[in-house]
Amino acid sequence: MKLKMLTSMSGPLFALSAGDETEMFSDAEAARFIEAGIAILAPETEIGLLRDQVAALDGVAAAYDLAKAANEDLEGKLAAALAENVTLTTRVSDLETALSDADDAAKADAGAAATEIKILGDRLVELETALAAKQPEEAGEKAVKPKAAEKRG
Numbered sequence: 001m002k003l004k005m006l007t008s009m010s011g012p013l014f015a016l017s018a019g020d021e022t023e024m025f026s027d028a029e030a031a032r033f034i035e036a037g038i039a040i041l042a043p044e045t046e047i048g049l050l051r052d053q054v055a056a057l058d059g060v061a062a063a064y065d066l067a068k069a070a071n072e073d074l075e076g077k078l079a080a081a082l083a084e085n086v087t088l089t090t091r092v093s094d095l096e097t098a099l100s101d102a103d104d105a106a107k108a109d110a111g112a113a114a115t116e117i118k119i120l121g122d123r124l125v126e127l128e129t130a131l132a133a134k135q136p137e138e139a140g141e142k143a144v145k146p147k148a149a150e151k152r153g
Contacts, residue, residue: 001030002042009038
């Protein structure tokens with residue numbers, strides 16, 4: 001990492017003045033010098049780091065834009081699904097009403113049919129009773145006629 005010295009500094013193998021730029025220190029040492037206020041990142045190093053950060057942020061921004069577009073698409077689909085839900089709920093309600101009306105009509109028709117069956121059943125009993133009463137009379141007439149015919153003969 002390239003540093004720009006803020007203070008002068010020397011050692012057995014080097015001598016640096018304020019304003020000098022150097023890359024002779026490890027990243028760990030450079031970080032300690034920056035923290036202590038002895039040096040700052042050299043402008044080109046700082047620019048390079050800032051470019052890297054901008055590139056990373058551009059990637060984040062692109063991912064954000066994609067996520068935002070996907071979110072808008074999903075919001076549109078959700079709105080359409082909610083509208084369809086309202087339509088389907090209304091349709092289900094209409095069908096339930098129609099089914100209830102049809103059930104009521106069927107019950108009414110069944111009640112009318114039961115009444116008609118009762119009336120017809122009662123009429124059938126009346127007719128059977130009348131027929132049963134008439135048959136002995138006819139049987140008696142037939143029984144008398146042959147006897148009368150025998151007497152004549």
